[in-house]
């Protein structure tokens with residue numbers, strides 16, 4: 016399709032453009048205005064943004080999630096320039112127990128490794144191999160001031176050290192045992208421990224249900240969202256006589272009460288003395304589904 020000064024536009028663009036023409040024509044009648052190249056540019060920018068579901072900038076890499084694949088390369092080039100990054104990456108989905116992203120480079124350098132700085136901590140990662148959610152930033156910051164030098168902390172789903180690095184660096188517990196089953200995450204976890212000059216973290220590449228020790232932690236972080244309650248027996252096994260569990264889970268809106276009842280039911284198998292001492296929505300995860308965290312004090 017050809018319009019005006021030899022500018023090519025798609026069928027979808029044409030539809031919205033016709034509406035724009037109508038609006039502009041109305042304005043033209045009253046204010047003597049005409050369609051300019053600037054109008055067209057603005058209109059195209061709007062079209063691109065309408066397809067964008069999510070944008071996350073991690074260091075020199077911009078990750079984009081789109082509603083559909085239409086114009087993805089054009090959008091990539093546009094974002095590369097707009098956000099002045101080295102690479103724009105399309106995240107299509109996240110799969111499996113290891114939460115591996117499926118990605119495609121849309122524009123810029125063919126590189127998927129980046130370093131992201133947050134709250135004085137450095138996170139090195141390959142965004143094509145591991146997940147990092149900017150939406151959890153507040154929770155990471157909360158972890159940074161929650162512990163103290165008398166504690167041993169267990170991070171059961173450590174990833175690349177999202178919580179481990181901040182808690183170890185800022186709250187300075189005696190030890191953080193950081194466990195992840197994914198070898199790629201483990202590799203970056205170890206790099207991040209070195210990058211942040213930490214000497215109070217022990218990283219383990221193992222299934223968190225198979226730790227050979229018990230009763231060692233006074234704080235357990237369960238940064239996992241899917242059927243987290245199934246891991247409660249293990250968290251309880253690793254807890255000393257009493258402590259705090261940071262329990263993360265997804266809850267559909269209006270199901271909060273049922274979920275809390277289920278949590279109480281599971282916990283009541285292991286203790287008569289427990290209480291949710293803090294709770295909050297960490298982020299919206301999907302339409303009408305939220306990521307929650309519950310801090311549970313428990314005596315075992």
Ligand SMILES: C[S@@+](CC[C@H](N)C(=O)[O-])C[C@H]1O[C@@H](n2cnc3c(N)ncnc32)[C@H](O)[C@@H]1O
Pocket residue numbers: 112113114146148151171172173174175177178194195196197200221222223224237238239
């Ligand atoms: C998406 S990351 C979350 C990292 C961090 N906890 C956060 O919330 O930002 C979840 C991690 O849990 C790990 N994981 C899943 N099941 C596990 C298990 N049974 N034992 C150890 N790690 C596990 C995955 O490999 C993944 O790296």
